[in-house]
Amino acid sequence: MTQRRGVLLRVAYDGTEFHGWASQQGLRTVQDTLHGAVLALDPRASALRGSSRTDAGVHAEGQLVAFDTDRDIPARGWVLGVNQHLPDDVAVREARAVPHSFSPRFGARGKRYRYRMLLDVVRDPALRARAWRIPELDLDAVAREGRDAVGTHDFAGFRSSSDERSETVRTLTRVAVEREANPRLVAVVVEGSAFLHNMVRILVGTLVDVGRGRLAAGAIARTLAGRDRRLAGTTAPAHGLTLERVDVAWPEGTGEPWPP
Amino acid sequence: MTQRRGVLLRVAYDGTEFHGWASQQGLRTVQDTLHGAVLALDPRASALRGSSRTDAGVHAEGQLVAFDTDRDIPARGWVLGVNQHLPDDVAVREARAVPHSFSPRFGARGKRYRYRMLLDVVRDPALRARAWRIPELDLDAVAREGRDAVGTHDFAGFRSSSDERSETVRTLTRVAVEREANPRLVAVVVEGSAFLHNMVRILVGTLVDVGRGRLAAGAIARTLAGRDRRLAGTTAPAHGLTLERVDVAWPEGTGEPWPP
Numbered sequence: 001m002t003q004r005r006g007v008l009l010r011v012a013y014d015g016t017e018f019h020g021w022a023s024q025q026g027l028r029t030v031q032d033t034l035h036g037a038v039l040a041l042d043p044r045a046s047a048l049r050g051s052s053r054t055d056a057g058v059h060a061e062g063q064l065v066a067f068d069t070d071r072d073i074p075a076r077g078w079v080l081g082v083n084q085h086l087p088d089d090v091a092v093r094e095a096r097a098v099p100h101s102f103s104p105r106f107g108a109r110g111k112r113y114r115y116r117m118l119l120d121v122v123r124d125p126a127l128r129a130r131a132w133r134i135p136e137l138d139l140d141a142v143a144r145e146g147r148d149a150v151g152t153h154d155f156a157g158f159r160s161s162s163d164e165r166s167e168t169v170r171t172l173t174r175v176a177v178e179r180e181a182n183p184r185l186v187a188v189v190v191e192g193s194a195f196l197h198n199m200v201r202i203l204v205g206t207l208v209d210v211g212r213g214r215l216a217a218g219a220i221a222r223t224l225a226g227r228d229r230r231l232a233g234t235t236a237p238a239h240g241l242t243l244e245r246v247d248v249a250w251p252e253g254t255g256e257p258w259p260p
Numbered sequence: 261m262t263q264r265r266g267v268l269l270r271v272a273y274d275g276t277e278f279h280g281w282a283s284q285q286g287l288r289t290v291q292d293t294l295h296g297a298v299l300a301l302d303p304r305a306s307a308l309r310g311s312s313r314t315d316a317g318v319h320a321e322g323q324l325v326a327f328d329t330d331r332d333i334p335a336r337g338w339v340l341g342v343n344q345h346l347p348d349d350v351a352v353r354e355a356r357a358v359p360h361s362f363s364p365r366f367g368a369r370g371k372r373y374r375y376r377m378l379l380d381v382v383r384d385p386a387l388r389a390r391a392w393r394i395p396e397l398d399l400d401a402v403a404r405e406g407r408d409a410v411g412t413h414d415f416a417g418f419r420s421s422s423d424e425r426s427e428t429v430r431t432l433t434r435v436a437v438e439r440e441a442n443p444r445l446v447a448v449v450v451e452g453s454a455f456l457h458n459m460v461r462i463l464v465g466t467l468v469d470v471g472r473g474r475l476a477a478g479a480i481a482r483t484l485a486g487r488d489r490r491l492a493g494t495t496a497p498a499h500g501l502t503l504e505r506v507d508v509a510w511p512e513g514t515g516e517p518w519p520p
Contacts, residue, residue: 014385059386079382091383121519122339123351125274126319126390181441259381 004068006098007078008254009034011063013090016129016239020056021063030054030090034065037085041078042071051104051246052111055198057238059130061093062112062245064104075258097255110173110247111195115188115204115240116180124184131185132240134208139177139186142211146175146188148220149203155196157223157232158206163197168227170194175203189244201236202229209233264328266362267338268514269294270354271323276389276499277349280316281323290314290350294325297345301338302331311364311506312371315458317498319390321353322372322505324364335518357515370433370507371455375448375464375500376440384444391445392500394468399437399446402471406435406448408480409463417483417492418463419456428487430454435463449504461496462489469493 011034019027023035031048038045051064073081078095086092116131118124123133149172156168174191188204206223209215215233223231271294279287283295291308298305311324333341338355346352376391378384383393409432416428434451448464466483469475475493483491 012385014388061386083383088383088388089385091385093382093384122353123343123348124353125272125349125351126321128274128348130386 003072004070004100005072006066006068006100006102007073007075008096008098008102008104009065009078009082009092010094010257011065011090012061012093013059013063014129015054015057015059017089018056020058021050021052021054021060030060030063033086033090034082037082038067040085041073041081042069045069045071049103049105051108051248052195052243053197054241054243055201055238058241058243059239060243063243064108064246064248066098066102066104068100075255079258094257094259096257097253099251099253102251104246104248107248107251108194108246109249110191110193112244112246113190113195113200114242114244115190115200115236116242117186117188117208117240118184119186120184127185129239132208132237134212137186137208137211138213139211141217142188142207143177145207145210145217145220146177148218148224149175153224154227155199155224156227157229158199158202159196159229160198160202160235161229165196168196170196170199175207198235201238201241202232204240205236206233208236264330264360265332266326266328266358266360267333267335268356268358268362268364269325269338269342269352270517271325271350272321272353273319273323273350274389275314275317275319278316280318281310281312281314281320290320290323293346293350294342297342298327300345301333301341302329305329305331309363309365311368311508312455312503313457314501314503315461315498318501318503319499320503323503324368324506324508326358326362326364328360335515339518354517354519356517357513359511359513362511364506364508367508367511368454368506369509370451370453372449372451372504372506373455373460374502374504375450375460375496376502377446377448377468377500378444379446380444387445389499392468392497394472397446397468397471398473399471401477402448402467403437405467405470405477405480406437408478408484409435413484414487415456415459415484416487417489418459418466419489420458420462420495421489423457425456428456430456430459435467458495461498461501462492464500465496466493468496 046068075095118131118133152171172192283291306328335355378391378393412431432452
C-alpha cells in the first residue's frame, strides 16, 4: 500500500488576471489553475487547501497551499515540475514535505499583508497593477490612526457585507507605515492572526481617508466601538494589496524547503 | 497670426503590450498611441519627435517627446489632459515649454538605460515583465568585464544586422552593476551619448554570458577589436530593459516643468 504524503507549496501570483484564489465555476482562479498543474504531475492528487482566500486583483508572495499525494517526488521536483505547467502570472516559489491532511489555514499562526500606495499627482504605468495612487497623504496621521487598530478588538465594522461569520473578534499585532525603496511608494503593513473578508482593505481605506482629510481622526476607534461598516472609510482597491507571508506552526514531520 | 510653440513631454510606459516606440502601420505603438492623445487636445498638433526608438517590450521612465502646437496650454494642462486620453500602460510624467521645432533626439547629451536581472532559481510573477531571470551569475565578473566597454570605441560588433549606419563609433561613460532594493534584483546601468540598435541588449547579453561562464572573460574587448557580432554573446531579452532618463542641453526659451 502506498503512503499518503502531504506537500506544502509557497505560491506567488499577480492577481490582476485572476478572479481571486478560490475556485469558481467558469472563472479563471488561482486555485483551479494551480490544481490543474498539480494534477499534471499526479492525476490522483487531492484538492488544494489554501491558507487565505484572496480576492480578485489581490496579489500574493506567500500564499501557502497544501495537498496530498501518493507520489514520492522531492520538494525540488514539485517546484520545477508544477511551474512547468503554470502560466507566467503564478509560480510555486518553494515546496516542502508536510504530514498528510495538513491545513495551512488552521496551521497559520499569523499573516502579513502589505498595502502599497503611490504618492504622486500623475500615473506611473510601471506601478499601475501594484499600488493605489493617492496624490496627497498625511503619513503621520495615517501612522497615528493605525495604532488604534492594533490589539484584540471586535472588527465587525471592518468587513464586507458578504462576510456572515458570527465571531468577529480578531487580533492585529502590527499596523505600520513603511517607506519603500522608491521614495514615492509607501506601504501599510498589517499583521495579525486571522482576518475577516475585506478587513485589510477597509482598514487601509479608513486610514487613507483620515490621511487625506475625508474622515476626522478617530475613525478607527469609532468604527471599532460602533461595529458599523458605515463609520469606516472607503474599501481600498484590491490591486494595492499583497499577501506577503503566512507564518505556520510547523507540525512534526515537516521537511526542509527547496530552494534552501 | 498665432504663435507656434514647442511642448516637451517626459513619457513613461510599460513596453509589454507595445510594438515599440516608432509608429508602424497596423501595430500598437507608443508613438501612435501618444499622438492620438495629443491630437485629442489639439487636432493641428505636429507629428511627435521622440528621443529614442525603443524596441517592442522595452520600457521607459524617461522617454522625451516633443511636438509643436498653436494652443496656449500650460504644462500642467498638457500632463493632465493628455493622460486622460491614454491607456494605463503609458503616461505623461512631466511637461514643459520648449522652442518650436526642438528635437529631443539631437538635443540629447546623454542617455541612461537600466537592465534588470532577477537572480533566482524559480520564477517570480511580480517581476515577469521587468527583469531577465538568471539562476546564477558571477557579478564580479560582470562588473569587471563591463569596464572594457567604457570609453570611445567602434561598437560595430554590438548592433543588430538591421542597423545600417556607417558611423559606429560611440562613447559610453558608465557601465556599472547595481544592487536594487530587492536583494534578488541586480541591474546593469549603461550611460552614453548615443546608441546603435540593440547595443545595450547585446552588451548586457555578452556581460551575462561571461558572468555565467558561457563566454571567456575578454569577450567585450574581442568584440570591439573584431567589430564582429559573432564574437559577442546573446542579445538580452527586451523586457529587462528600461530607458531611464535622457539628459538634454536645454535651449533658451525652455520653461519650468510641471510637476515642479
